[in-house]
Amino acid sequence: MRQDAVHVTGMGMVTAIGVGVEANLASLLAERTGIGPITRLVTRHRGKIPAAEVRMGDMELSAIAAPADTRGWTRAALLGLAAVREATLQAGLDPRGPRIGLISATTAGGIDKSEGIYDRFFDNAPSDEVLEYIGTHDPGEHAERIAHELGMSSVVTTVSTACSSSANAIGFAARLIRAGLLDAAIAGGTDALNKFTLNGFNSLMILDPQACRPFDGTRAGLNLGEAGAYVVLESATHARRRGAAPLALVNGFANTNEAYHATASSPDGEGARKAMDRALASAGLRPQDISHVNTHGTGTLNNDASEGLAMHRLFEGKVPPFTSTKSFTGHTLGAAGAVEAIYAVLAIRAGAHFATLRHGSVLAEAPVVPVLRSSSGHAITHVLSNSFGFGGNNTSLILSAP
Numbered sequence: 478m479r480q481d482a483v484h485v486t487g488m489g490m491v492t493a494i495g496v497g498v499e500a501n502l503a504s505l506l507a508e509r510t511g512i513g514p515i516t517r518l519v520t521r522h523r524g525k526i527p528a529a530e531v532r533m534g535d536m537e538l539s540a541i542a543a544p545a546d547t548r549g550w551t552r553a554a555l556l557g558l559a560a561v562r563e564a565t566l567q568a569g570l571d572p573r574g575p576r577i578g579l580i581s582a583t584t585a586g587g588i589d590k591s592e593g594i595y596d597r598f599f600d601n602a603p604s605d606e607v608l609e610y611i612g613t614h615d616p617g618e619h620a621e622r623i624a625h626e627l628g629m630s631s632v633v634t635t636v637s638t639a640c641s642s643s644a645n646a647i648g649f650a651a652r653l654i655r656a657g658l659l660d661a662a663i664a665g666g667t668d669a670l671n672k673f674t675l676n677g678f679n680s681l682m683i684l685d686p687q688a689c690r691p692f693d694g695t696r697a698g699l700n701l702g703e704a705g706a707y708v709v710l711e712s713a714t715h716a717r718r719r720g721a722a723p724l725a726l727v728n729g730f731a732n733t734n735e736a737y738h739a740t741a742s743s744p745d746g747e748g749a750r751k752a753m754d755r756a757l758a759s760a761g762l763r764p765q766d767i768s769h770v771n772t773h774g775t776g777t778l779n780n781d782a783s784e785g786l787a788m789h790r791l792f793e794g795k796v797p798p799f800t801s802t803k804s805f806t807g808h809t810l811g812a813a814g815a816v817e818a819i820y821a822v823l824a825i826r827a828g829a830h831f832a833t834l835r836h837g838s839v840l841a842e843a844p845v846v847p848v849l850r851s852s853s854g855h856a857i858t859h860v861l862s863n864s865f866g867f868g869g870n871n872t873s874l875i876l877s878a879p
Contacts, residue, residue: 570721586615
């Protein structure tokens with residue numbers, strides 16, 4: 478018996494290039510980057526390392542996310558709640574149903590707040606602030622908090638597989654729906670900029686002191702970003718029963734783990750190639766069916782060489798138009814897969830190829846060149862969206878026109 482198709486019926490996001498899906502689309506088409514000097518995060522790296530910050534404070538985010546009580550909310554949780562509210566509003570979905578789950582993803586959870594109180598945690602009389610935020614250090618706390626705020630009572634879980642986290646959250650949610658365990662799910666991820674991740678990536682020497690240049694021969698690293706991004710997924714049967722219009726289909730999903738290195742992809746791109754190839758197989762598609770690729774495209778020496786080679790091999794030298802939207806949003810870590818899955822849906826619906834900003838020279842390791850200017854009016858049916866995490870945890874999603 479054929480499994481029920483999984484529809485995307487709602488989308489929501491907050492990134493450095495816009496609050497809301499439509500604002501993000503406008504920035505992508507206008508080629509407006511969100512990468513710039515750090516102004517909000519308190520760090521000694523201000524003025525030295527750029528990032529893609531959401532240019533509003535936590536109180537402004539609270540006004541958008543609108544939690545019933547602002548106490549204990551981290552920046553990551555607020556970014557997530559704001560995106561979830563937009564997604565469920567577009568879908569017209571009441572998340573309190575008995576078979577509606579929340580599959581959320583993050584890498585750092587609420588570290589944006591807990592790192593600030595760490596030195597006071599062992600005080601004999603911890604302050605109210607310490608008691609308010611110490612539990613938010615758990616990566617799963619943000620998901621439980623969002624679910625509680627929305628009155629959700631079904632499956633709530635957190636995925637943390639480094640940079641592929643929210644792509645895996647979407648794939649896992651789709652599998653739960655196809656297996657008949659859920660009728661619908663809110664899936665995506667959230668991460669806020671914090672000193673822990675900024676210092677950590679800086680210690681790996683993969684942060685570019687300038688705005689990043691994915692797939693460029695002179696690339697020198699990535700820029701970190703922050704975001705919350707979620708989609709509402711529903712079985713075709715459930716969406717039809719509600720009268721919900723599909724925006725796209727989650728048509729294919731694959732996850733591989735090459736375990737080549739703790740932080741680097743294999744130089745030959747074999748893990749990435751297998752993820753893409755298996756995602757195509759799960760969708761019943763061939764490489765030539767893909768209209769557009771939203772790459773992982775971090776701007777690091779290793780990733781872009783590895784991913785470029787993987788695409789060149791998979792598509793046998795005929796790589797379709799591809800882009801790295803991290804040149805707009807920075808690398809949003811646990812939110813990246815969901816941010817880029819939404820951009821894949823927008824590419825389909827707007828018939829758009831989005832630019833890879835600041836590209837100026839050919840990648841030495843593979844003869845592939847990304848889309849250089851944003852444009853619309855293209856016929857886009859299937860988009861391949863890649864998210865590759867530390868430890869070789871590689872995930873590819875295929876989003877298709879309904």
